[in-house]
Amino acid sequence: MFAILLTVSLFSQGLTIVGHGKSFITAFPENLGFFYRNTSNSLRVTALHDNTFVDIFFNGSSTPTKKILNLMLGKTETVVFPKSAEVYQLNYSTQSIRINSTKNIVVHSVSSANFTINTISAQTNVVQPNANLGINYLIPSLNYTNFLTTFGISQSTSSFTRYDSFRLIIINAEDTENNITIVKNISDKIQLVNFTIPSYQLIQLQADDSMMMVKTSHKIAVLLTHPCLDKTNCSCSMIVNQILPVRFQGQNFVVPHIQGITQRQLVMTSNDEASSLSQNNTELTPSSSGYLSLSDLNTQYVTASSDVSLRLISPGLFIELIPEHMFAGCYLLPFYSNSKLAVVIAKTDSTAQVSLGSNTIDTSAWSEISNTQYSKAEITSSDPLALIWTTSSKIVVYIVDKSGDTIFGGPAIPINEQPAPNGCMIPGEFVVGYQLLKWTESLAYCTKLEREFACPINKYIQIEFTKQVNKTNVEGWIGLRQSLMTTEWYWQTSATSASSSVDYVNWANGQPRANKLEICASLSLNGKDDFKWKTARCCKKKLPVCYKPPKIFIL
Known part of the structure; x- marks a missing residue:
């Protein structure tokens, strides 16, 4: 049964967080x-x-x-x-x-x-x-x-x-x-x-x-x-x-x-x-x-x-x-x-x-x-x-x-949606590959596309990823890896660029697992679990997830 609604307004012209x-x-x-x-x-x-x-x-x-x-x-x-x-x-x-x-x-x-x-x-x-x-x-x-x-x-x-x-x-x-x-x-x-x-x-x-x-x-x-x-x-x-x-x-x-x-x-x-x-x-x-x-x-x-x-x-x-x-x-x-x-x-x-x-x-x-x-x-x-x-x-x-x-x-x-320090920021672009690859192969794939390995280093990039990705029932590699020397997790954006700073995480329950063989990170691409991350063996084959970082919009 529908309730009788109070609807006395007229027009709605374009209201949203982003219009692109x-x-x-x-x-x-x-x-x-x-x-x-x-x-x-x-x-x-x-x-x-x-x-x-x-x-x-x-x-x-x-x-x-x-x-x-x-x-x-x-x-x-x-x-x-x-x-x-x-x-x-x-x-x-x-x-x-x-x-x-x-x-x-x-x-x-x-x-x-x-x-x-x-x-x-x-x-x-x-x-x-x-x-x-x-x-x-x-x-x-x-x-x-x-x-x-x-x-x-x-x-x-x-x-x-x-x-x-x-x-x-x-x-x-x-x-x-x-x-x-x-x-x-x-x-x-x-x-x-x-x-x-x-x-x-x-x-x-x-x-x-x-x-x-x-x-x-x-x-x-x-x-x-x-x-x-x-x-x-x-x-x-x-x-x-x-x-x-x-x-x-x-x-x-x-x-x-x-x-x-x-x-x-x-x-x-x-x-x-x-x-x-x-x-x-x-x-x-x-x-x-x-x-x-x-x-x-x-x-x-x-x-x-x-x-x-x-x-x-x-x-x-x-x-x-x-x-x-x-x-x-x-x-x-x-x-x-x-x-x-x-x-x-x-x-x-x-x-x-x-x-x-x-x-x-x-x-x-x-x-x-x-x-x-x-x-x-x-x-x-x-x-x-x-x-x-x-x-x-x-x-x-x-x-x-x-x-x-x-x-x-x-x-x-x-x-x-968010203010930016240097101008009007164009959101980044995500690309999910079509071929199952190992973690290192996925890194090379993204580099060949002139893109970075996807690194959701903050919640805004993670949210942008959830909006753009075409959902599938397989998993994808991201540029997160564990150091064999320090056991700390770090971001590997490209073959020559790495950052030790991991300030934002989106691990699934029980993750990351303390398994010496699982030093790479993947995420679910079906969206049912909020695209949570989990550890995996780097030799496993998953879809590469690549990323083109935001840029300043100049007219």
């Missing part, structure tokens, strides 16, 4: 933009490693429709799609777009349509890597009339019933038939709607306010959209945002002030129907539409009583707010317009450690946020692609673009 990966799936929603015709749709692919090759599959093709060859670190390739790529029918479609790469990339989706210099339908969206997708999603209660009433907007599209509601695009992210269940609340009664989606196909539905949840048998991507969202100046703009699984929620948020926004509300989605939101220990009371108002437009700190998703909304603008526990160490900012603004939030005592590119952000740019440990800075960039990073406490960064009278944007793309 090797496989993505997305689609371009319809951009009517009050009947603008010259719609431009594109994907911007940025490489995080040299010699990156990308295949893009469109409209159900089993062979790449487009290719990007040999993309280098920090370089961006723009792939343009025709207007026919937009998903406009309420039904099944093959118009999904899959992006596969040989190395980690980030993907940014851009859609725009101009009519005059002051009216533009524009939207950007961070395409989430498949690793961030899931099988359980909360769907906001979307009442278009309530939204317009809240902001005092007259519905200019009232004669077109197809625009009276938001839309939900569900994309099957896997190469198998996907069983979908939509949970609805109709007159306080739970109803289930069941159907299937074929491999990599999608379905577009009207997102009425009865929708509560989507549950699936395999991973999906979920987009909420409106092709012609009314604004206050008798125009409209397409909106698109990607909802993430329920695990991407939190309780503490810093709500930023956005230049040019004079009206704003908060909307909240939670599994807990009793969840509430407080500001300065005062509970915020929802309006009849379910929206929550802050005392003023300044940047403020709010706390939820249980895990929630929180959004800041304004006519034409929907920004997913990043929970405090998911702040990161480095962000990539892909800008679209000539007005390039970043809103940065950092702990007040660590603002001197925050940089834009190679330059520390000037102290005069920071202003303290009342009743919090945080400060805010509004930073402009001269480049279409920028990096903001910190060497100490984690930060959060939002992109604010402006074209004509349209303000759009959302969270920047988190590249690295």
Whole structure:
């Protein structure tokens, strides 16, 4: 039996610890933009490693429709799609777009349509890597009339019933038939709607306010959209945002002030129907539409009583707010317009450690946020692609673009979860060999690949390994070995490089064993035991695990 959920929020635009990966799936929603015709749709692919090759599959093709060859670190390739790529029918479609790469990339989706210099339908969206997708999603209660009433907007599209509601695009992210269940609340009664989606196909539905949840048998991507969202100046703009699984929620948020926004509300989605939101220990009371108002437009700190998703909304603008526990160490900012603004939030005592590119952000740019440990800075960039990073406490960064009278944007793309002392660090790459080898043979194999023997010298490298490795039922060698002279364990990264310092270990229970014949270390590759280490005889044959260390990301 499903509980009745409190789902009164709207859009979710890209929320995760890291936004890079090797496989993505997305689609371009319809951009009517009050009947603008010259719609431009594109994907911007940025490489995080040299010699990156990308295949893009469109409209159900089993062979790449487009290719990007040999993309280098920090370089961006723009792939343009025709207007026919937009998903406009309420039904099944093959118009999904899959992006596969040989190395980690980030993907940014851009859609725009101009009519005059002051009216533009524009939207950007961070395409989430498949690793961030899931099988359980909360769907906001979307009442278009309530939204317009809240902001005092007259519905200019009232004669077109197809625009009276938001839309939900569900994309099957896997190469198998996907069983979908939509949970609805109709007159306080739970109803289930069941159907299937074929491999990599999608379905577009009207997102009425009865929708509560989507549950699936395999991973999906979920987009909420409106092709012609009314604004206050008798125009409209397409909106698109990607909802993430329920695990991407939190309780503490810093709500930023956005230049040019004079009206704003908060909307909240939670599994807990009793969840509430407080500001300065005062509970915020929802309006009849379910929206929550802050005392003023300044940047403020709010706390939820249980895990929630929180959004800041304004006519034409929907920004997913990043929970405090998911702040990161480095962000990539892909800008679209000539007005390039970043809103940065950092702990007040660590603002001197925050940089834009190679330059520390000037102290005069920071202003303290009342009743919090945080400060805010509004930073402009001269480049279409920028990096903001910190060497100490984690930060959060939002992109604010402006074209004509349209303000759009959302969270920047988190590249690295942890702060780094020398810049924006690109995570290392793991490679698991296909042939069973002895320990010394495995070391030589990694050296031939111009990689190190995998050495998870700290928990962050170990965690990164668990995210990247393709699980298998065999074991793999790592560069950990015991000295015959001292019996101490040491790291052997390559044939000529060794370190005696072993400060982090992930031994399985009962390990390491005191066996003079077992002086090498391996780990399980099936993931069932958290990739724990154990001792083994060096002459045993296992898969070599190689590693390319992190490097500084320079644009």
